[in-house]
Amino acid sequence: MNARDTNARLVIAIDGPSGSGKSSVSKEVARRFGLAYLDTGAMYRAVTWWCLESGVDLDDAAAVVAATRSVPLEMGTDPDEERILVAGQDVRAAIRGDRVTDHVSAVSTTVPAREVLVRMQREIIRESGNRIVAEGRDITTVVAPDADVRILLTASEAARMARRGRQLGAAASSNLEAQVVGRDAKDSTVVNFTSAQDGVHLLDSSELTMEQTVQGVIDLVIRDTDTAHDGAAEAPDDTGAAAPEEARQP
Numbered sequence: 001m002n003a004r005d006t007n008a009r010l011v012i013a014i015d016g017p018s019g020s021g022k023s024s025v026s027k028e029v030a031r032r033f034g035l036a037y038l039d040t041g042a043m044y045r046a047v048t049w050w051c052l053e054s055g056v057d058l059d060d061a062a063a064v065v066a067a068t069r070s071v072p073l074e075m076g077t078d079p080d081e082e083r084i085l086v087a088g089q090d091v092r093a094a095i096r097g098d099r100v101t102d103h104v105s106a107v108s109t110t111v112p113a114r115e116v117l118v119r120m121q122r123e124i125i126r127e128s129g130n131r132i133v134a135e136g137r138d139i140t141t142v143v144a145p146d147a148d149v150r151i152l153l154t155a156s157e158a159a160r161m162a163r164r165g166r167q168l169g170a171a172a173s174s175n176l177e178a179q180v181v182g183r184d185a186k187d188s189t190v191v192n193f194t195s196a197q198d199g200v201h202l203l204d205s206s207e208l209t210m211e212q213t214v215q216g217v218i219d220l221v222i223r224d225t226d227t228a229h230d231g232a233a234e235a236p237d238d239t240g241a242a243a244p245e246e247a248r249q250p
């Protein structure tokens with residue numbers, strides 16, 4: 001397999017905690033390889049928005065599962081144009097607001113609701129022709145353990161908090177720590193996105209720029225898919241950033 005072959009399957013799975021850079025990095029990697037892009041966190045958020053809008057009691061697991069099964073969700077996979085519709089309504093902004101962020105763990109910790117979303121996510125991956133970067137918390141372990149490249153993207157808590165603060169600017173909630181660290185603690189009770197499983201590369205972006213992180217992922221993709229080079233990492237064409245080292249651990 002060669003990552004530059006535009007006909008070959010290439011599923012890249014990226015997991016990591018909140019603010020580690022999954023969305024930004026995954027989108028850019030998808031653009032560079034001409035792949036689709038799936039933000040699975042947005043799906044958990046869209047279901048949460050739907051529950052809140054339709055008056056579903058988020059403490060009622062059966063009701064949450066029923067809402068997850070019936071949510072009229074349309075997820076786009078173009079890395080250049082985010083498209084997230086629920087019942088025909090554009091929810092891109094609403095799902096990033098405090099209301100959804102503060103409640104989303106109620107959906108993500110409801111295990112049967114996760115199973116419904118995992119099935120939808122596998123279907124989207126299949127529909128992409130298995131040419132996609134999918135990111136979230138359980139892509140490397142549950143949704144696509146057979147992905148061609150599996151990466152756990154981490155960053156220190158301090159780096160993640162600082163990034164999220166910068167990203168939100170004046171809109172940052174006084175609740176930022178709960179929204180980043182507290183949410184990860186809740187989500188960690190149902191999925192492991194803090195330690196890399198066998199065959200999953202660990203990439204710590206704490207001390208890396210965005211471009212270096214993107215390059216680190218590209219290097220891993222080329223290393224894992226370049227059968228012609230017997231597993232040796234090949235320098236990509238477009239940048240000179242150093243290859244990631246598994247030793248760069250938090």
Ligand SMILES: Nc1ncnc2c1ncn2[C@@H]1O[C@H](COP(=O)(O)OP(=O)(O)OP(=O)(O)O)[C@@H](O)[C@H]1O
Pocket residue numbers: 016017018019020021022023024025041163164166167205208209210211213
């Ligand atoms: N290596 C990096 N260096 C500096 N800033 C970064 C780096 N990676 C990402 N960022 C910035 O950090 C912010 C958070 O990144 P992003 O939204 O991609 O994280 P995430 O892991 O998808 O978070 P969440 O899971 O909560 O959606 C963005 O503003 C992004 O530009």
Ligand SMILES: Nc1ccn([C@H]2C[C@H](O)[C@@H](COP(=O)(O)O)O2)c(=O)n1
Pocket residue numbers: 018040041042044045104105108135136137138139183187191
């Ligand atoms: N595969 C996934 C993706 C996301 N989640 C949870 C974790 C978050 O609390 C929430 C929103 O994700 P974000 O937009 O912050 O990446 O969904 C999950 O459990 N599994």
